[in-house]
Amino acid sequence: MSDGAKGLTRQQMCDRLAMEFEDGWVVNLGIGIPTLCSNFDFGDKQIVFHAENGVIGYGPLTGAGKEDLHLVNAGGQHVTLNPGAAIVHHADSFGMIRSGRIDVTVLGAYEVAENGDFANWKMAGQKGGGIGGAMDLAACAKHVFVAMEQVTRNGRPRLVERCAIPVTAKGVVDLVITNYGLFAITPEGMALREIAPGVSIDEVKATVGCNLLIPREVPPVRLRT
Amino acid sequence: MPKSKIYPSFAEAVADIPDGAVIGFGGFAVVGMPINLYEALAKQGAKGLTCVSNGTRGGSTMPSDAPTMESLIGNDQVKKVICSFTAPTRASQKLVFSEYYEKGLIEAELVPQGTLAERMRAAGAGIPAFYTPAAVGTELAEGRETRVFHGREYLLEEALPLDYAFIRAWQADAFGNLRFRRSQRNFNPLMAMAAKVTIVEVEEDILPVGAIDPDDVHLPGIFVHRLVKIPPPPEGWWPQRPAEIAKLEAERSAR
Numbered sequence: 001m002s003d004g005a006k007g008l009t010r011q012q013m014c015d016r017l018a019m020e021f022e023d024g025w026v027v028n029l030g031i032g033i034p035t036l037c038s039n040f041d042f043g044d045k046q047i048v049f050h051a052e053n054g055v056i057g058y059g060p061l062t063g064a065g066k067e068d069l070h071l072v073n074a075g076g077q078h079v080t081l082n083p084g085a086a087i088v089h090h091a092d093s094f095g096m097i098r099s100g101r102i103d104v105t106v107l108g109a110y111e112v113a114e115n116g117d118f119a120n121w122k123m124a125g126q127k128g129g130g131i132g133g134a135m136d137l138a139a140c141a142k143h144v145f146v147a148m149e150q151v152t153r154n155g156r157p158r159l160v161e162r163c164a165i166p167v168t169a170k171g172v173v174d175l176v177i178t179n180y181g182l183f184a185i186t187p188e189g190m191a192l193r194e195i196a197p198g199v200s201i202d203e204v205k206a207t208v209g210c211n212l213l214i215p216r217e218v219p220p221v222r223l224r225t
Numbered sequence: 226m227p228k229s230k231i232y233p234s235f236a237e238a239v240a241d242i243p244d245g246a247v248i249g250f251g252g253f254a255v256v257g258m259p260i261n262l263y264e265a266l267a268k269q270g271a272k273g274l275t276c277v278s279n280g281t282r283g284g285s286t287m288p289s290d291a292p293t294m295e296s297l298i299g300n301d302q303v304k305k306v307i308c309s310f311t312a313p314t315r316a317s318q319k320l321v322f323s324e325y326y327e328k329g330l331i332e333a334e335l336v337p338q339g340t341l342a343e344r345m346r347a348a349g350a351g352i353p354a355f356y357t358p359a360a361v362g363t364e365l366a367e368g369r370e371t372r373v374f375h376g377r378e379y380l381l382e383e384a385l386p387l388d389y390a391f392i393r394a395w396q397a398d399a400f401g402n403l404r405f406r407r408s409q410r411n412f413n414p415l416m417a418m419a420a421k422v423t424i425v426e427v428e429e430d431i432l433p434v435g436a437i438d439p440d441d442v443h444l445p446g447i448f449v450h451r452l453v454k455i456p457p458p459p460e461g462w463w464p465q466r467p468a469e470i471a472k473l474e475a476e477r478s479a480r
Contacts, residue, residue, distance in 0.1 A: 094338070133338040
């Protein structure tokens, strides 16, 4: 346990989602927790990281003092380029997104609903907000994964029956990782797939705001061995 | 011979910007941001501007005293901002823009980033409007025209033409053919194509016409009207590694 929360660390959360990436996938990671997915060791799998600002095939972050001042990913982090990388402008970058070239986007969220709606661009009562590339990605990526804490800072559920705040896209989320476990959005509703070590089923049930489909046996969240 | 596109100073390059102009500012997370042109426009003082940019502030490699759109907003030069972020990406950051917007002192049009890019691409490509799946079913689409193609709903978006584009490039020749380096390209060529007048701050010495191979041109000079070479720091503004920023700030304040 770390990050001051129960269950999985943020890196463990992202490692679990990264295990789902398939060989050859083009992956776009949102700002915040999702960026940690790029730390996962993909072994022999070829994963191409796409950034909204037109960097296709970026590699690990650079160390302090070694930054290329002309090269950042969509989170403004100074990255390197992997062999085979390419650079395009913003319209081509989002052309790749809208035309379905992105296999998965991993985004942060304030709320995810049991019907696959999610909200991540403005908080309740906020004027304006921050959309960035999230609406384009959420509407068009083949898969939408969400990485977020199980509850808000005030202890309110983030997994809910219906989003109470304005949505980013409707019915698009496939998979959610929180510090409490791995959840799938299915035609029947929100399903608990795996549970974090040290967290009980009752604790999961008490921290969601929607009906939860729970199989008789819930395996522990798979962690990097 | 047409008039030279090379201007001796940023002040001369922005001297004729009128009140009420619609200006696109390129760049993404500091890279490719026209920092020197922001400063020149802040000094020039045009008011009632509509400013188009992904956001209003840079990132960790932006000198903390560097001019950005935040300076123009703080100068009360801006009427409206068209962008994909009105709020900072981190709760710990504070933006002049967010403060002005929340107080109702400035208008904002919040646009998904890909739609923002495509609206300018369309303007530069002679396309008045297009349909996109982004933002369908959200608050942004309320009351707006949508249409179903092949069973899927799309939102109508209009082109976003600009009066001026302020951009930054790595290399230019005297005709205005440009090359960008790494992620510097971002919104820059799109804004230039959408604009009636494109003003470029150039990092390297401006090359003679023909010095850039035609196959290597990222943005043809027909979209470019004014070029200014950026002086070395501290006179010109350049992104810096965080450790170097503190040193340069000290030099500037000693001047």
